[in-house]
Amino acid sequence: MIFVITRLCRDCVDGACVEACPIDCIVEHAPQGRPSELPNQLFIDPDQCIGCRMCEPVCPWQAIFEDTDVPFAFQEDIELNAIAGARPAEFVVPKARLTRQISAEEVLANQLKWTQPGRPTK
């Protein structure tokens, strides 16, 4: 495991990282024949990530961290990303879907949403 996409990506799911990743290791959960039980976010397949750092700076939500630098509040997301490596058949590389420009205020509000007391846990 090298880089991890945290819950800051949830329901935002910008595709800039998908565009930037040279080895197509950023994936979404799309199991066949059933809806996904995982949160609506992107994941990094830890078995494939080579740590080139191309994804980290392009994420407008600042949701991508090196595994050694994942904030305490997002530690559970490391295991969530590991699922992509354990069950690769259920994951696909999504089509890039670049969204609108994200403002600094929106990034901060998203960070507060996941880190302050009373935050969503799932």
Next chain:
Amino acid sequence: MYSKMLYVKTRVTFRLPQDLADDLRELPNQTRFVEAALREALGVACPLCQGSGRCQPRRLTISNFRRRALPALERGSALELRRLVRIGRELSATSLELERSAPGGVAFVLTRGSEVLLTGQLERSGVAERGEA
């Protein structure tokens, strides 16, 4: 019950020195061994399936930037790396070795097993190929 393979293959008899014959008889699958040896000697075995007619899915292993202490890529070199990885997957390559090369560049060797497919350098402006096997 006879194997179907007996009907699609031709029986060949040949003479061998005693020691080779003894060794051959100890092999668990003599036909497969002799067939592989002949194909290799004649150079007609497909490099992807080794003459089996069926390609196994292979995973392309790519060097880890952290372990190799490789320099950060610029956008242009990252795009070239992406093309290189896709070429590697199309060619059923097994390994893409990346190494730091002066100045600030990244050298690559794309291989399939022991066969070198492509070598070159990822430069800031793109990829510069040095040779192709």
